[in-house]
Amino acid sequence: MKIDIRSLVMTLTAPLLALVFAVLVTSIILFAAGDPVWTVWSTIFSEPRPRNIVNIINSSSVLYLSALAAAVGFRMGLFNIGVDGQYRLAAFVAAYVAGQAWLPGALNVLLAVVTAMLVGAMWAGIAGILRVTRGVSEVISTIMLNAIATALVAYLLRQVAMPGSNNITTTPIPESSRVPGIPLVPDAHNEVYGFVLLALLAGFFYWALLNRTRFGFDLRATGMSESAAVASGINVKRMVVYSMLISGAIAGLVGMPLLFGDSYSYGVTFQPGLGFAGIAVALLGRNHPIGIAIGALLFAFLNEQSNALQLQAGVSDEIVKIIQGVIVLSVVIAYEVVRRANNAAEQRKVAQQLAQARADAAEEVV
Template identity: 45%
Template sequence: MSIRRVALALAAPVCAFAFSIGLSSLVLMAFGTNPMDAWTEMLSYGTRLETFVETGNRATPLYLAGIAVAIGFRMNLFNIGVEGQYVLAALLAASAGAAVDLPPILHVILIMVVAMTVGSAFAGIAGYLKVSRGVHEVISTIMLNAVALAAVGFLLRSWLLDKNDTTLNMMTPEIPPSGQFPHLNSLVETFTREITRGRQLWGFMLVSLAVGVLFYAFLNRTRAGFDLRATGLNPFAAEASGVDPAATVVRTMLLSGAVAGLIGLPEVLGQAHRYDLGFTRGLGFTGIAVALVGRNHPGGIAVAALLFGWLDSSAPILDVVGDAPREIVSILQGVVVLAAVVAYEVVNRIRRVAEARDAATAMQHPTETTDRSVS
């Protein structure tokens, strides 16, 4: 790989992050806050081991959300319904896990299968509507989000509610220990120090890494993955070569929904061991930003998820020391997404111009050689 290609690959994220820091600093100055003090406090707090553990926990579901969105993006499908798919899947998976008592590994596998099945089936509805009725997936998935969240509210108040709970926090029954995912504290402490403040690194991080590897292998090492990428690049050429566009659309939505179903499991299996009103929402929409910043590549999505996770984990210190409101992190995340999209497009245009210039130069050399031989 040439130095120019490496420079172009690094230019977009570096410029986007620098622009985001600069614009956020201007916002801080407008509110009478010294940007250097705020960034120094965030950096000091964000480099503690406990903050890194929290970053990993926040990045794990964000990475899964980014992968779920990226699967659709690679085929020019916009699965906006990841939010509803993972919330509904988490509720039903937690209820199924609490209703049975199986050996540890089988118990966890059952919960994961239920979550993936629910997410896949719910996303498949949008895929079916697109190929059979021509309903755009953005419209259908947005509507299905509302259906899923309403269904979660109804089920949690009625059929799936823990009848033995006497608090005001509606929740499902607790998952038995055999269905809980172990943490990775002992592994981390082997190479660092003891993790304090009751923090635990969720073991589901290993599952998310496996999902990323499988996603990369699927796209680049399987026929179905090639069909998906080909259809996303040029659907007409893909159809002319024998790819069934309808089947590819449905298959892509099913796969995206299956990964979306896993988003809520790190919290359900690693911390809460049930679904309750405190369950984290909004990860599906944040996953869109993570996928955009990561350019729909498993490696880039991992970097973006860690960045967003670190910003979320470091933000509380701003409220504590009073340097700035923690909402500045939300501004920073939004600017990162916007700047990344613009920077990537600018870099792509520069790359295309350079490639066209190189191609024109390469075509001129044979002509010059022929002229010399004739003379």
């Protein structure tokens, strides 16, 4: 197989240019605000300590699952903004089920994980059904479902919370059902979530589903052109529902590393906002499993390194959100520029080949 070096170099250049542009824009903002630009960047890009490396890996695994859930919808041409509500509701139900310890040890973990996937799929499936039966945009329905899920979880949490406790949480998961960490990083006092392996498995499933199955082909074909998919005999309505179910099932896994590796219960302090961060990571990774992994690591790195900004640079860690936002926008623009440049190069190449073929034909006639 012949590799187009020029096209490969341009594709790899796009994210690098986006990162450089994001640093430039953020530096201008910092300078305009009177903040120490060099101190901010030296703090963010300093070498992380072992415990920080563990935190980056743990955070990226959660972001990776969230991005995969969003990416399934993107490949289908759907915009599932409801990942946040889906993972919250799924994590709450899974925490309640695991806390009841109806099954022993690993079986209890398996039951909770399957329950989380079913709940996430069910909640996302509502938006899919509304889309195919009533023509309701999944953007509107998932935004509304996010609000409903937040209110529903708050209500149910009050009903099942342990009495006499200042912290409103579900019943803690028993010791026998907690997933042990992995001592992956030397000299770190904390451990990598055991459910990092779940994120890797989900990434392989996503890749295999899209690239090694008929369903994945139909999904990608429908996402590229719905009219062409209908003409080829694909049941688009069924694909919409199935895609939302799969997206929701993966969204249900987002809270599992945190639940079984850190908090061991669901409470009011359970980490919010993971669904919206996953959308940004999916866009950054171009919906490719490896690209999403790199994007998740980048976002996790920026989040972790921003913790020291307030102390060392006197700057709010919210500046990282600006960096992340500019990176996503820059990547979208950079890839579009690269796409147009590649198309122009291909057109010039074809024009040169046609001109050469005509010249050769003219010489033969003479």
